[in-house]
Amino acid sequence: MNGPRTTRRTAMLAGAAGLAAAGLAGCGSEDGGSGEGGGGGEELAPTSDIPVGGGKILSDQQLVVTQPAEGEFVAFSAICTHQGCAVSQVDEDGILCTCHGSRFALRDGAVLEGPATEPLPEEPITVEGDTVLRG
Template structure:
């Protein structure tokens, strides 16, 4: 029996096969919200009528309130993990907002207790007044997020 020879060089065959395999593998890397089919998945942020980063909409429609002022305790705060924001009320009638992603290793902060925003992953604590580090291992403050307060509604700006 004689070996079968092809007109396709071996390197071209290997490269083509690897390329096709990579495309197949990477096509499985798309992410979708659990329980939502790709056809139902939301459009890219900032697309017509969809929420842009920060919660506002482009292309019409008003922003929806994140929460009510009554839901944010004085000297404390409330974490909105789905919106990646924590809203605090350091003093009566004074509202601040910060990223809910810990600057240490990217965990979501989990609670606001005794004047600090706390990350349960590694114990970092941040001040409700300005997001500064009160207790490490985090070294950088939580980035501030813009909000507006209209009446009793708190809205991401």
């Protein structure tokens, strides 16, 4: 056999490197930025639909978007970490799952009242103009 020998490990490493490079190429926007302000995410809601000190449950997307302070938007899974029920209310006291009474913080999804012991997982969102977008 002439030339370099290709092993299974070499082939796997080359494939992984190619995938990593392809993934990195998709991270930036055309202007070289991080993608913020570049569009492309699923439109979730107008910012005017998310009250300051409250939030909105987006049942179809299984998300809850909150605005704990003016201009600060955060999203979490709308599935309670206790037993998988959908959260059902958002007000100044937090995000409530009425199945068993768990309550979560608007700012970080932390458990305020059990029986849940794990916070709601945060979901990535961006705000472009007056629109909240997924991702």
